[in-house]
Amino acid sequence: MPILYSGFSLEDARNRIINITLRFGTLGSRFLLIFFLAKFLSPAEVGNYGLFTAAVGYTLYIVGLDFYVFTTREIVHAPAKKRGHFLKTQICISAIIYLVVAPASLVVLSKLGWSSVALIAFLPILVLEHFNQEIMRLLIALSEQITASIILFLRQGSWAIASVLLMALDPSSRLLWVVLGLWFLGGALAAIIGVWKVASLKMGGWHDRIDWSWARRGLKVSFAFLIATLALRAIQTLDRFWIEALGGVEVVAAYVLFTGVASSMMVFLDAGVFAFTYPALIRHHKHGDREAFQRVLRKSLLQTILFIGAFSVVSLALLPYLLAWIGKAEYLSKVSLFPWILSALALNCLGMIPHYALYACSHDRSIIASHIIALAVFTIAAWALGHAYGTLAIPIALNLAFLSILIFKSLAYWALQPHPQYQQAA
Structure with a gap:
């Protein structure tokens, strides 16, 4: 054993x-x-x-x-x-x-x-x-x-x-x-x-x-989630096309480079935290083990916060040297975008903690609503800030969108705590 x-x-x-x-x-x-x-x-x-x-x-x-x-x-x-x-x-x-x-x-x-x-x-x-x-x-x-x-x-x-x-x-x-x-x-x-x-x-x-009846039942569930996913993915697709419209395809290149660096956070967290978290959360919820569910959630949150902090320090320190190695002015001139992109993707990572908690509890409506709201927040913010801030408006809008998701999902999970199923399990 x-x-x-x-x-x-x-x-x-x-x-x-x-x-x-x-x-x-x-x-x-x-x-x-x-x-x-x-x-x-x-x-x-x-x-x-x-x-x-x-x-x-x-x-x-x-x-x-x-x-x-x-x-x-x-x-x-x-x-x-x-x-x-x-x-x-x-x-x-x-x-x-x-x-x-x-x-x-x-x-x-x-x-x-x-x-x-x-x-x-x-x-x-x-x-x-x-x-x-x-x-x-x-x-x-x-x-x-x-x-x-x-x-x-x-x-x-x-x-x-x-x-x-x-x-x-x-x-x-x-x-x-x-x-x-x-x-x-x-x-x-x-x-x-x-x-x-x-x-x-x-x-x-x-x-x-x-079994087409099973398929129809699955499509009803997945279609609701699809709306949420497309709303979220629209944010992470529109940002690049919006950047192109504001600054040209060369600015998209810098944006892609900086996003590629910052998105490494999610790759690590997927491998070391989330890939193990959500199957465990599903099992604990099914068995009504609230204490184990909360323990997994707290540990995931702590690991996520610590990694985001370490990653942010290292990436901010190393990026100037990497840009110097590339040696192209198109990237160096847009380095001010990186802290905003890094912040936005850090908020996205934090939002995965309440996301998986809600998903394990089959509380899909909150997930769907948060993504639709975030798309609206992103679109309004990008449009409102575009004239004043230019291409910087896009990562600022991205921050606001992911922050809205984090807040909404956290509040939704907090409201879920007095669920009768958990009370009976306790």
């Missing part, structure tokens, strides 16, 4: 270390990629890369419909012999959605003046990102965090490393289409590993008939 210490087994500690190491490898490679892109590509190409990733990220949620929100809770509590049935239904729903979204997205992007290379790469990368993301979510829900992190590394880290090495060794490869091609290859490799892992779990139910 594993030795227990302070509520964790040695095996749990080992898994966390491995998981964080894999995530760190992914983070490090992505970190290097954004700086090498800034070093070797023109600011315009870096800006276009940022717009491409934003478009993929936003469309990803449209095709996924956030159906995983419903499926995850179903699969966690279902026997292995039924899990394949749920996944089969989810796959069929996604296939139907692609028939509508795929041609519509290409029409919209072509109207935005995208190059033929970007248009050709968009759908294959979108499909692989969607597939790999759903596989990761499934594995995390089934407490297969290490395999999920391996897939994440292949999906995001492997091709980033290949891009960095290729651009460093071969100047002729310093082109955006080369980066997108390697992205596709990394996603394809991750998908192969994901299929192999799911097959090894020996889930049953794959030959059962699709």
Whole structure:
């Protein structure tokens, strides 16, 4: 039996270390990629890369419909012999959605003046990102965090490393289409590993008939969450296009660079804290163990605050040296954006604590409402501040949006405390 210490087994500690190491490898490679892109590509190409990733990220949620929100809770509590049935239904729903979204997205992007290379790469990368993301979510829900992190590394880290090495060794490869091609290859490799892992779990139910009544019930739940997710993702997509409108695509390049650095916080916290937090919260809520639920939540909050503080100090200290290495005035002249972006993403990380608490308690309405309110806050603030502050208005609006989410979700969870189910469990 594993030795227990302070509520964790040695095996749990080992898994966390491995998981964080894999995530760190992914983070490090992505970190290097954004700086090498800034070093070797023109600011315009870096800006276009940022717009491409934003478009993929936003469309990803449209095709996924956030159906995983419903499926995850179903699969966690279902026997292995039924899990394949749920996944089969989810796959069929996604296939139907692609028939509508795929041609519509290409029409919209072509109207935005995208190059033929970007248009050709968009759908294959979108499909692989969607597939790999759903596989990761499934594995995390089934407490297969290490395999999920391996897939994440292949999906995001492997091709980033290949891009960095290729651009460093071969100047002729310093082109955006080369980066997108390697992205596709990394996603394809991750998908192969994901299929192999799911097959090894020996889930049953794959030959059962699709339960469309279950699918409709899931769509009702996921559609509500989709509205919330699209509202949140709209903030993190509109910001880049709004920056372009205010300052041009070269400013988008600086914004993408600084956001890439600051968003590393969430990567670490996902690996070391959140990936372990929300499955535990779901279990404790199901069993009515309020004390354990609160203990996990407090520990997650403390770990998040400590990491945000350490990360902020280190990133603020190192960024000037990294910008000096890049040596391009377009980035140095916009360094004032970084503290605002860092602050906004720190608020986003803190907001995940009450978010997972509400999610575990199936209190979905508060999550949905907070994201819709945040989109309104962001839009109004960006519009109101744009004339006076220029491009700085966007990260300021981002701060206000994420702060509104943190406050709203925290108050919603606080109001949930006297829930009768918890009173009976106590």
